[in-house]
Amino acid sequence: MTDISMSQPSGSYTVNRKFDITSAEAQGRIRSRYRAEARFKSYGLLALGITSVFVVILLADVFVRGLPAFWQHRLVLDVPVAADAFGAPGSVDAAAIRGGDYYPVTKAALAKAIPGIESRSAERQLNRLLSTGAPDILRETLVADPSLIGKTVKVPLLLSDDADLYFKGAGSKIVSRVPRGIATPSGVTGEVTVLTASNDFADELATIKRALSVRAGGVEREAGRLQRSPDKANQARAVELLEVAKALRARAEQPRGEEPLDADIPSVLVEINGGLVKATKLSDSAITGEVLLPLKSADEAKPANWKIVTYVTPEANRKVNDQEAAFLERLRSLGVVESGFNWRFFTSGDSREPELAGIRGALVGTALTLLVTLALCLPLGVGAAVYLEEFAPKNRLTDLVEVNINNLAAVPSIVFGLLGLAVFLNFFGLPRSAPLVGGLVLALLVLPTIIIASRAALRSVPPSIKEAALGVGASHQQAIFHHVLPLAMPGIMTGTIIGMAHALGETAPLLMIGMIAFIVDVPQSFVESATVMPVQIYLWSDLPEQAFQAKTAAAIIVLLGFLFVMNGLAIWLRKRFERRW
Amino acid sequence: MSGLYFGTLAVLMLAAFFAVRSRAQALANVAAAPGMRDVRYSLHSLPIYHGLLAATLVLLPMLIVFAVGSPIVIKMAETQALARLPAEVVSDELSRGAALRDLYNILTGKFQGEASAQLKGAAEALRSATSYGNWIVFAIGVALAAAALFFSIGHVSSDFRARNSFERIVKMVLxxxxxxxVLTTIGIVFSVLYETLRFFFDPALKGRPTVTDFLFGTEWNPQAALRADQGDIKTAFGFIPLLTGTLLITLIAICVAGPLGLLSAIYLAEYATPSFRAWAKPVLEILAGIPTVVLGFFAALTVAPLIRGWGESFGLDIASESALAAGLVMGMMIIPFISSLSDDVINAVPQSMRDGAYALGATKSETIKQVILPAALPGIVSAFMLAISRAIGETMIVVMAAGLAANLTFNPLDAVTTITVQIKTILVGDQEFDSAKTLAAFALGFVLFFFTLILNVIALIIVRRYREQYD
Known part of the structure; x- marks a missing residue:
């Protein structure tokens, strides 16, 4: 790098250092240094980029999952309410309305919408489409307006979670096709054969053969994996699977002939004469299957009057089976399915049925818990901050208190839960699951945060304010409580709101003190069993029903909304009242 | 009853405040009257301080009487009521508790079925004893308050230093x-320590392990302790798999959050323009503000299936509750933690050091790597330690995304469990408080508390010892 020449005669002490920054070598070095610089800078940008992308994906994921749960599908049915069930006409008994059994009424209304269902299992499936809470909606309507009794009421009845999800797109892609030939059904209910004059089902047959060969491939791969395993039982199983695959391939390669359908391949249905037949056996020119929706007649149908319908997603991969899907499609074509905002989500408590579950109980529980927390930790935190900042003598004890507060801020939250369990529940015998105890634990948890923030706020008030007050004869406490503390209040408030936002999102310590119970009723007092938003989210996320996933995400959206508002408020307070001295 | 008590308390406080203040005000008016302007007669303290002191003197004794008196009343009333029940009913702690619950249910009308005459008699005794005792407490409280009130009224004088006395009380309250x-810390230490000592040394406890078994055992299976008669139960409380599981997830988290957080902090502190900072900081703040239960939901429902799917496409068999998913999301959780702490530390390095490096011809990245980072190293190390302690103590992400099976493995694709997951699993739901299983959770809590405490203390010491005083 440096070319030191020592050829000069001694005497005049000059070292000829040559920094040739124009040489190609030096230019190269500089270029590589600048490249390193750009690289290093881009690492930083990349790190920030990855973090931002993660935040965006997280929020987008929650919103995509959760937003559909704010809408709900209902069936607006004509429900005839017979007057004789509630005592003499004209004198309707309020208690009888409240105590009435409305399940048969809604059942009858549904049967009227889709008539002609004879089989018991089909009838059961039809009734399962309505939520178990649907009769209660009718009850509420009648209690609110008893004059409706004896009339036919149009009531939006809640659908079950699976039916609701079906309308939200969790069902199947449905392809329908107009055929060429004339079709003749062999009957109107039960097991029916539909014959066509031309080979109308050839396409469906080809599709199914393709599906079979795909399935055979899957089985072969599974067999190959098992063959490689050292386990003897697995190898035996692989041999069996290969046989299965061979049979599937044989079926797939046979060009014609009747093919049985099962739940693992797309369902083929025929819509004819106002009814629907689901194929269980399929050949080029005929299907045999069960009637899902009864036919009006067994007359032959012209090509324009019948259709071949395919539910592309195999029945085994859906929550809603073909029978239920047929009912739901029929209801949709009748125009009685209505989508509306899910107010129930905000007005009802928890439930085992996803379509009935709401967050009201959790919201009230959160409010009660945070009220206790705020009432405790604001005075305690500010008091402690004022004492430590203004009155505490500088000695080892104060030092210890300081270190202790800093350490307490870093103690895992679940340990506070253990404290609550051992001290508040077992020692003091306070009630389990109560907002009072939850609030106590959270208050201790956020106390260090509030003390630290309050002390910073007090310290930021210039000493000249206090000195001026002392100078005109105020006592030390008067100077602090009349002058310093009011000026520090915006900072203290900001810290408190951030602390409360922290408490709002805290889950683990509340699990320890039992705020995890399944509670349907909205809590009314500080000592009743309650749950809070984050715990409700945790509870729902654990449930197997798919609809609860959307509910969980929706509850998360509400929780994030509250956090957003609280943090926004803190930022606004800081901007509005912050003073630079 | 407590409503009446505190209602009376409020009335008496207000009465004391206004009575004493107006009396002091009257004295002040006399002193300020024309022709009387003599400093010897003017009040030492403002009338409001006389009033405040009087109200406080009413409040304190009544509060103390209530806090001490009502537990005593409850205890005595319960003893009296239980004495009316046959001896075999109240022989042990458990049945005494059940009997008391029955009695209270009878009193509140929530008793299921028909109560026996004996039970009804005991309930009646409980009710009358409670109300009798409460009236005594009430009488004592009111008497003391009245005494304080009269004392205060009698003490209003021009040279009574009401303000000083009041301020002394305020200072004590502060x-x-x-x-x-401090009490919280003591409470934590003692509650956890007490149960932990019982876990190891209580001779009445069935299936308790020795300390060595706990610290060095390689099998964790608290459920086994429930079947005390079956098999070798002492191996059930081996702590090592939980430790390795916790450390594995923490390690993954730090591998994610360390580089990302530190590089973000460097970029924000050294390169970013103010407008870029104004955009990037809130992103990190949003991440910091997301509740961990939300991150757990994301880890369990989105990240874990994604990783599993990727693994399958590469022919890897990944557990659906793999350590990797939990560790990745936990790493994301602690990024803002590391970046904001490191950002502060880097900003605290004086500008003169940067200027010196630039003057020598160093590029920005060379300055950062060779001057700023070495100077900020203690702070950065402590930031990492605090982040590690946060990751070890984090509960919800691992509860939702990591498994329950205590596998002793370092494979990030396997399911592992952590200390916090086990505490939560043991303590949530039905628990009998005297089983080794429940106490094991407290022992784990004790370990967790001291683990994190030591990390925090080390972080503090590093900062204190190596903080170079530049300016």
């Missing part, structure tokens, strides 16, 4: 506030 934090 001191009490400051000690709450």
């Amino acid at each position: 001191f009490a506030c400051a000690t709450v934090a």
Whole structure:
């Protein structure tokens, strides 16, 4: 790098250092240094980029999952309410309305919408489409307006979670096709054969053969994996699977002939004469299957009057089976399915049925818990901050208190839960699951945060304010409580709101003190069993029903909304009242 | 009853405040009257301080009487009521508790079925004894308050230093506030320590392990302790798999958050323009503000299936509750933690050091790597330690995304469990408080508390010892 020449005669002490920054070598070095610089800078940008992308994906994921749960599908049915069930006409008994059994009424209304269902299992499936809470909606309507009794009421009845999800797109892609030939059904209910004059089902047959060969491939791969395993039982199983695959391939390669359908391949249905037949056996020119929706007649149908319908997603991969899907499609074509905002989500408590579950109980529980927390930790935190900042003598004890507060801020939250369990529940015998105890634990948890923030706020008030007050004869406490503390209040408030936002999102310590119970009723007092938003989210996320996933995400959206508002408020307070001295 | 008590308390406080203040005001008016302007007669303290002191003197004794008196009343009433029940009913702690619950249910009308005459008699005794005792407490409280009231009224005089006395009380109250934090720490240490000692040394406890078994055992299976008669139960409380599981997830988290957080902090502190900072900081703040239960939901429902799917496409068999998913999301959780702490530390390095490096011809990245980072190293190390302690103590992400099976493995694709997951699993739901299983959770809590405490203390010491005083 440096070319030191020592050829000069001694005497005049000059070292000829040559920094040739124009040489190609030096230019190269500089270029590589600048490249390193750009690289290093881009690492930083990349790190920030990855973090931002993660935040965006997280929020987008929650919103995509959760937003559909704010809408709900209902069936607006004509429900005839017979007057004789509630005592003499004209004198309707309020208690009888409240105590009435409305399940048969809604059942009858549904049967009227889709008539002609004879089989018991089909009838059961039809009734399962309505939520178990649907009769209660009718009850509420009648209690609110008893004059409706004896009339036919149009009531939006809640659908079950699976039916609701079906309308939200969790069902199947449905392809329908107009055929060429004339079709003749062999009957109107039960097991029916539909014959066509031309080979109308050839396409469906080809599709199914393709599906079979795909399935055979899957089985072969599974067999190959098992063959490689050292386990003897697995190898035996692989041999069996290969046989299965061979049979599937044989079926797939046979060009014609009747093919049985099962739940693992797309369902083929025929819509004819106002009814629907689901194929269980399929050949080029005929299907045999069960009637899902009864036919009006067994007359032959012209090509324009019948259709071949395919539910592309195999029945085994859906929550809603073909029978239920047929009912739901029929209801949709009748125009009685209505989508509306899910107010129930905000007005009802928890439930085992996803379509009935709401967050009201959790919201009230959160409010009660945070009220206790705020009432405790604001005075305690500010008091402690004022004492430590203004009155505490500088000695080892104060030092210890300081270190202790800093350490307490870093103690895992679940340990506070253990404290609550051992001290508040077992020692003091306070009630389990109560907002009072939850609030106590959270208050201790956020106390260090509030003390630290309050002390910073007090310290930021210039000493000249206090000195001026002392100078005109105020006592030390008067100077602090009349002058310093009011000026520090915006900072203290900001810290408190951030602390409360922290408490709002805290889950683990509340699990320890039992705020995890399944509670349907909205809590009314500080000592009743309650749950809070984050715990409700945790509870729902654990449930197997798919609809609860959307509910969980929706509850998360509400929780994030509250956090957003609280943090926004803190930022606004800081901007509005912050003073630079 | 407590409503009446505190209602009376409020009335008496207000009465004391207004009576004493107006009396002091009257004295002040006399002193300020024309022709009387003599400093010897003017009040030492403002009338409001006389009033405040009087109200406080009413408040304190009544509060103390209530806090001490009502537990005593409850205890005595319960003893009296239980004495009316046959001896075999109240022989042990458990049945005494059940009997008391029955009695209270009878009193509140929530008793299921028909109560026996004996039970009804005991309930009646409980009710009358409670109300009798409460009236005594009430009488004592009111008497003391009245005494304080008359004392205060009698003490209003021009040279009574009401303000000084009041301020002394205020200062004591403030001191009490400051000690709450200390009491919390003491409460944590003692509650956890007490149960932990019982776990190891209580001779009445069935299936308790020795300390060595706990610290060095390689099998964790608290459920086994329930079947005390079956098999070798002492191996059930081996702590090592939980430790390795916790460390594995923490390691993954730090591998994610360390580089990302530190590089973000460097970029924000050294390269970013103010407008870029104004955009990037809130992103990190949003991440910091997301509740961990939300991150757990994301980890369990989105990240874990994604990783599993990727693994399958590469022919890897990944557990659906793999350590990797939990560790990745936990790493994301602690990024803002590391970046904001490191950002502060880097900003605290004086500008003169940067200027010196630039003057020598160093590029920005060379300055950062060779000057700023070495100077900020203690702070950065402590930031990492605090982040590690946060990751070890984090509960919800691992509860939702990591498994329950205590596998002793370092494979990030396997399911592992952590200390916090086990505490939560043991303590949530039905628990009998005297089983080794429940106490094991407290022992784990004890370990967790001291683990994190030591990390925090080391972080503090590093900062204190190596903080170079530049300016």
